[in-house]
C-alpha cells in the first residue's frame with residue numbers, strides 16, 4: 001500500500017442522507033460525535049472534501065480542540081492537517097478553508113482522478129488521509145476502491161430528501177459498532193483480511209502514549225473465523241507494555257482458537273528485550289499463535305540485532321511480512 005491510508009468519514013441520517021434539501025448546513029452529528037471526528041482529524045496528515053461541500057457548508061476543516069493541536073505540535077506535526085479541496089475550477093476566494101486558520105494549516109486545491117490525487121498527496125508526505133465528503137467525493141473514492149476504512153455515524157434523524165451517502169458495489173467488513181451519545185458509529189474496512197487487519201494494527205499504533213525510548217506499535221489477534229480475540233497497543237496499561245504482550249494478556253491461553261489465529265502487528269515482535277524478562281516472541285510461542293503478519297521489520301535501535309521473526313519461523317510459526325505497510329507503521333515513530 002504505497003498510497004496514503006484513506007479513512008472516509010461521514011454522518012448520515014437513519015434514511016441515509018448526508019444533508020437535507022435546504023440551503024442551510026445540517027449538522028447530523030451530536031456534540032460527542034463532532035468531538036470524535038475532531039480526534040480523527042487530529043490523527044491524519046490531510047483532510048479532503050469536494051468543492052460542493054465548500055460551497056454548501058463553507059467548512060474550516062481544522063482541528064478544533066487546542067489540546068489536540070498542541071499534541072500534534074509536540075509530535076513535530078503542524079497544528080492541524082493539510083486541507084485539500086477537490087475542484088476543477090477556482091474556489092470562492094472568501095471561502096473559509098482558504099481564509100481562516102492559515103497559521104494552523106495550508107490548503108491545497110487539486111483535481112484529477114482519485115488515484116492521481118492520492119499520488120500527489122503522497123508526494124506531500126501524506127500517509128493518512130481523511131475524506132470527509134461530500135456525496136460525490138465519497139462515491140468517487142469508494143467506486144475507485146481507494147477507501148481503507150469507512151466511519152459512518154448514524155444520527156437518530158429521518159431527513160427525507162437531500163444528498164445521499166452512496167458508494168459502488170463492494171463488500172464492507174464491519175470492524176466496530178459503538179454508541180456515541182445519541183449517534184451510532186459504524187466502522188468498516190475494505191480489502192482482504194490481511195490488508196484489513198494489518199491496517200487496523202497500524203491505526204492502533206497511533207493510540208500509543210508518546211515515548212522517546214520505545215516504539216509505538218499496534219496489534220490485533222484474529223481467529224480463523226474472523227473473530228477479533230484481542231487488541232493491544234504499546235504502553236496501553238503500563239509504561240513498559242508492548243502491544244503484542246497486552247493483547248495476549250487479555251487472552252485465555254487455553255483458548256482452542258489460538259493455534260488457528262493470526263496476530264497482526266505493526267512491528268516485528270521483539271526477540272530481545274531490555275525492559276522485561278519475557279519477549280513478545282516468547283509470549284506468542286507460549287500462546288501457540290499459528291501465524292504472524294507484520295508491517296515493519298524492527299530496526300536495531302533499542303536492542304541489538306532483533307531476531308523475533310526468525311525465532312518464530314524456527315519454531316514453526318508462519319510469518320508474513322507486508323513491507324507495503326511499513327511506512328504507515330513507522331508514522332507514529334517518526335521522532336526516531
Ligand SMILES: NC(=O)C1=CN([C@@H]2O[C@H](COP(=O)(O)OP(=O)(O)OC[C@H]3O[C@@H](n4cnc5c(N)ncnc54)[C@H](OP(=O)(O)O)[C@@H]3O)[C@@H](O)[C@H]2O)C=CC1
Nearest residue numbers: 010011019050051052053087088111112133134135136137
Ligand atoms: N454529513 C456529512 O458528514 C457530510 C455532508 N456533506 C454534505 O454533502 C453535500 C455536498 O456533496 P456534493 O454536492 O456531492 O459535493 P462534493 O463535496 O462531493 O463535491 C463535488 C465537487 O467536487 C469537485 N470534485 C470532485 N471530484 C473531483 C475530482 N476528482 N477532480 C476535480 N474536482 C472534483 C467538483 O467540483 P467542481 O465543480 O468545482 O469541479 C464536484 O462538483 C453538502 O450538502 C454537504 O453538507 C459533506 C460532507 C460531510
Ligand SMILES: Nc1c(N[C@@H]2O[C@H](COP(=O)(O)O)[C@@H](O)[C@H]2O)[nH]c(=O)[nH]c1=O
Nearest residue numbers: 011027028029037057059060061062132
Ligand atoms: N455535517 C456533518 C459533517 N460535515 C463535515 O464537517 C465539515 C465542517 O467542518 P468545520 O469547518 O470544522 O465545522 C463539513 O464541511 C463536512 O465536511 N461532519 C460530521 O462529522 N458530522 C456532520 O453532521
